[in-house]
Amino acid sequence: MRYLQVEDMRDLAYGAAILGTGGGGDPYIGMLLAEQVIREYGPVKLVGLDEIDDDAFSASVAYVGAPVVMIEKLMGFADMVKAFQSLERYMGRKFTAVISAEIGGANSIVPVSVAAALNLPLIDADGMGRAYPEIPLVTWTLHGISATPMAMADEKGNSLILETIDNHWTERFSRSIATDMGAEASAALYPASGSELKRSSVPNSVTRVIEIGKAISDARDAHHNVIETVLKATDGIHLFTGKIVDVLRRIEGGYSRGECTIEGLGDYRGQKMVLHFQNENLIAFVDDDPVAVVPDLITLLDSDTGDAVTTEHLRYGYRVDAIGIPCDPQWRTPEGLALGGPAHFGYEVEYVPIEQRA
Amino acid sequence: MRYLQVEDMRDLAYGAAILGTGGGGDPYIGMLLAEQVIREYGPVKLVGLDEIDDDAFSASVAYVGAPVVMIEKLMGFADMVKAFQSLERYMGRKFTAVISAEIGGANSIVPVSVAAALNLPLIDADGMGRAYPEIPLVTWTLHGISATPMAMADEKGNSLILETIDNHWTERFSRSIATDMGAEASAALYPASGSELKRSSVPNSVTRVIEIGKAISDARDAHHNVIETVLKATDGIHLFTGKIVDVLRRIEGGYSRGECTIEGLGDYRGQKMVLHFQNENLIAFVDDDPVAVVPDLITLLDSDTGDAVTTEHLRYGYRVDAIGIPCDPQWRTPEGLALGGPAHFGYEVEYVPIEQRA
Numbered sequence: 001m002r003y004l005q006v007e008d009m010r011d012l013a014y015g016a017a018i019l020g021t022g023g024g025g026d027p028y029i030g031m032l033l034a035e036q037v038i039r040e041y042g043p044v045k046l047v048g049l050d051e052i053d054d055d056a057f058s059a060s061v062a063y064v065g066a067p068v069v070m071i072e073k074l075m076g077f078a079d080m081v082k083a084f085q086s087l088e089r090y091m092g093r094k095f096t097a098v099i100s101a102e103i104g105g106a107n108s109i110v111p112v113s114v115a116a117a118l119n120l121p122l123i124d125a126d127g128m129g130r131a132y133p134e135i136p137l138v139t140w141t142l143h144g145i146s147a148t149p150m151a152m153a154d155e156k157g158n159s160l161i162l163e164t165i166d167n168h169w170t171e172r173f174s175r176s177i178a179t180d181m182g183a184e185a186s187a188a189l190y191p192a193s194g195s196e197l198k199r200s201s202v203p204n205s206v207t208r209v210i211e212i213g214k215a216i217s218d219a220r221d222a223h224h225n226v227i228e229t230v231l232k233a234t235d236g237i238h239l240f241t242g243k244i245v246d247v248l249r250r251i252e253g254g255y256s257r258g259e260c261t262i263e264g265l266g267d268y269r270g271q272k273m274v275l276h277f278q279n280e281n282l283i284a285f286v287d288d289d290p291v292a293v294v295p296d297l298i299t300l301l302d303s304d305t306g307d308a309v310t311t312e313h314l315r316y317g318y319r320v321d322a323i324g325i326p327c328d329p330q331w332r333t334p335e336g337l338a339l340g341g342p343a344h345f346g347y348e349v350e351y352v353p354i355e356q357r358a
Numbered sequence: 359m360r361y362l363q364v365e366d367m368r369d370l371a372y373g374a375a376i377l378g379t380g381g382g383g384d385p386y387i388g389m390l391l392a393e394q395v396i397r398e399y400g401p402v403k404l405v406g407l408d409e410i411d412d413d414a415f416s417a418s419v420a421y422v423g424a425p426v427v428m429i430e431k432l433m434g435f436a437d438m439v440k441a442f443q444s445l446e447r448y449m450g451r452k453f454t455a456v457i458s459a460e461i462g463g464a465n466s467i468v469p470v471s472v473a474a475a476l477n478l479p480l481i482d483a484d485g486m487g488r489a490y491p492e493i494p495l496v497t498w499t500l501h502g503i504s505a506t507p508m509a510m511a512d513e514k515g516n517s518l519i520l521e522t523i524d525n526h527w528t529e530r531f532s533r534s535i536a537t538d539m540g541a542e543a544s545a546a547l548y549p550a551s552g553s554e555l556k557r558s559s560v561p562n563s564v565t566r567v568i569e570i571g572k573a574i575s576d577a578r579d580a581h582h583n584v585i586e587t588v589l590k591a592t593d594g595i596h597l598f599t600g601k602i603v604d605v606l607r608r609i610e611g612g613y614s615r616g617e618c619t620i621e622g623l624g625d626y627r628g629q630k631m632v633l634h635f636q637n638e639n640l641i642a643f644v645d646d647d648p649v650a651v652v653p654d655l656i657t658l659l660d661s662d663t664g665d666a667v668t669t670e671h672l673r674y675g676y677r678v679d680a681i682g683i684p685c686d687p688q689w690r691t692p693e694g695l696a697l698g699g700p701a702h703f704g705y706e707v708e709y710v711p712i713e714q715r716a
Contacts, residue, residue, distance in 0.1 A: 159521045161448075161519040173518065
C-alpha cells in the first residue's frame with residue numbers, strides 16, 4: 001500500500017503513454033486533471049490485489065470513443081463521476097474501490113481522479129496491461145466477467161445504463177452511443193468483486209507505469225538516452241528508426257483507424273515500416289514482413305525527446321523510433337489470442353511473441 | 359369504461375391502419391398478437407382520461423425503428439413486457455396503467471397486449487392522434503413531458519435505460535440503439551402521472567380507431583363502398599385516385615424514407631401525385647402543388663378493398679385512393695406546427711389545414 005501524490009502524476013502520464021501503444025488518448029490532459037484533483041482532494045491510496053478483500057466491490061471508469069476528439073473536447077471529469085455514481089445507484093450498492101480498465105493512455109489516469117474525488121482506493125492492477133480499442137478486450141472477458149451493468153454519461157447531461165448479453169454487444173451499443181454523445185463519452189463499467197479481480201486482472205500495473213515514467217524522468221534529468229531507458233524499463237525491443245512520410249487517418253464507426261508509413265533512417269535507410277492502428281497501434285510491417293503484432297505492444301517514440309507519440313499526433317516529417325514490448329502472458333494463451341490477437345482485427349498474420357521474432 | 363375483447367382487435371387493427379398514415383408498422387401482426395394475448399389473459403379494461411386518478415402512473419410501450427423490418431422480424435412481445443418492467447424497476451414504482459404513444463399502426467395495438475398480460479387498464483387516449491416517425495413528436499412534448507427514463511430491450515436479451523436532457527436526444531440515442539438491435543427495438547417510455555396525461559393527451563383515440571374499424575367491417579359486410587365509409591368515419595377528404603408507377607425507398611438513419619409516384623386514373627387522369635414519407639406519409643403533391651401536409655394525415659387505400667396501404671407495402675402497379683384526415687387541434691397551434699409540421703421534416707411548404715385546402 002502506498003499513496004499516489006501530485007508528483008506521481010507526471011511519471012504515471014509518461015509511463016501510460018508508453019504502454020498506451022499509440023492509443024488510449026493523450027495522457028497529458030489526464031495528468032493535468034489528476035494533478036488538480038489530487039491537489040484538491042488529497043493523495044490516493046493505491047492497494048495491491050493481495051490487499052483487497054474478496055468482497056470488495058469496484059468498477060472501472062474510462063472514456064469510450066475516438067481519442068482524436070479528446071484534444072478538442074476537454075475530458076469531462078464531472079461526467080465520469082456521474083457515470084460512476086449512477087452505476088452505484090442502479091446497482092443499489094456503493095463501490096469500495098476504483099480500478100483502471102486499461103493501463104495505457106488517459107484511461108489509466110482518469111481513475112486516479114475519480115478515486116481522489118470520491119476518497120476511494122485505486123487498485124494496483126488493470127484489465128489489459130496495455131491499451132486496447134474495444135471494451136471486450138480485457139483479461140476480465142477471458143474470465144467471464146461482464147462489462148455491464150455499465151453507465152454512460154456526456155457533458156450535456158444525457159446518461160444511460162446498459163445491460164447486455166455479452167461484452168461484444170456492450171462494445172457495439174457503446175460505440176454508437178459514444179458517437180451520438182459527440183464521439184466520446186464517460187463510462188463506468190466492469191463492476192466486479194475483489195475475488196473476481198484477483199483471478200483475472202493484470203497485477204501491479206499502476207506501479208509498473210509509474211516506474212517506467214520515473215525511469216524516463218530520471219534519464220532526462222541525467223541527460224541519459226531516453227529511448228534506451230524506455231527499452232530497459234519495459235523489457236522492450238527496438239524495431240525501427242525513421243521519418244514519417246505518410247499518415248492515412250479516418251474516423252470509422254467511432255474509431256480512429258489508419259496507417260502510418262515511416263521511411264528508414266540510419267541503420268534502417270532503404271527500409272520502410274508501415275504501422276496499422278485502430279486507436280492503438282496493432283501491427284508493424286517492415287518491407288511487408290510483420291515485425292510486431294498485437295497483443296504485443298508497439299509504441300512510437302519521438303527520436304529527439306523519447307516521448308511516446310500517440311496515433312492522433314502522427315504527422316509528416318516526425319522522426320520516430322518504433323519499439324515493441326511483450327504483452328501480459330494472459331494475452332498469449334489461445335483464448336487471449338482469440339480475443340485480442342491479430343485475427344480479431346482482420347489480419348491473417350501468425351502471432352509470434354516479439355522476443356522470439358527479434 | 360368498457361372492456362376490449364378479442365373481436366375488437368380486428369376493428370382496432372383496421373382503424374389503426376387508417377390513422378397510421380402509412381406508417382407505424384403493419385397492424386395485422388399486432389392484431390394477431392393482441393388477439394392471442396387477450397385469449398390467454400382475458401379482456402382489457404379501457405378507461406377514459408376522466409376516469410383515471412391524478413396520481414395514476416402510466417408508461418407507453420412502442421416499437422422503435424424502421425417498420426419495414428417488422429415484416430421479417432416478428433415483434434417480440436416478451437421484450438416489450440421486459441422493457442416495461444425494467445422501467446418499473448428502475449423507477450422503483452409500479453405502473454398502474456398503459457397508454458399508447460401513437461394511435462396509428464402496430465404501436466397502437468401492442469399496448470393492448472402489454473395491458474392484457476400485466477392485467478393493467480389501457481387509457482383511452484394517446485400522444486399523437488396519428489402515427490409519427492420520431493419519439494419527440496407527441497403532444498406530451500408540447501407539455502414538457504419527458505420520454506425518459508426510457509427502457510429499451512431486444513430479443514437477444516440486451517436492454518438499457520436512457521436518461522436524457524430532452525426528447526430530441528432520446529430520439530437520437532434510441533435510433534442508434536434500435537439500429538444496433540437489428541433495426542427495431544422494444545421500448546417503454548413516457549412515464550407520466552394521470553394529471554400530466556389529462557392535460558396533454560389526445561382523448562378518446564382508442565375508441566375512435568375501433569369505431570373507424572367497425573365502420574369498415576360493417577361496410578364490407580353490407581357490400582357498401584369502403585372508401586366512402588372511411589371518409590365519413592374519419593371526416594376525411596378524398597385527394598387522388600391512381601396507380602403507383604414508382605417507389606423509391608431507402609433505410610436511412612433507422613428510418614424508411616422515400617417517395618411514391620402515382621399516375622392519375624379516372625377523374626385524375628393526366629395528373630400525377632408524389633407522396634413523400636419517413637416511416638409515415640408526410641406530404642402529398644399533385645402536379646407539384648401540395649394537397650395535404652403533415653401534421654394532417656395522409657393515407658393510401660387499396661382501391662379494390664379499401665384497406666390502408668402502409669409505406670412498406672407500396673409497390674408498382676398498386677391502384678390506390680389517397681385520402682387526407684384533419685389532425686388533432688394541438689398540432690395546429692404554432693408550437694404543434696414547430697414540433698411536427700412540414701418544416702421539421704425539411705419541407706418549405708406552408709401548412710394550411712386540409713379542410714381549407716379542399
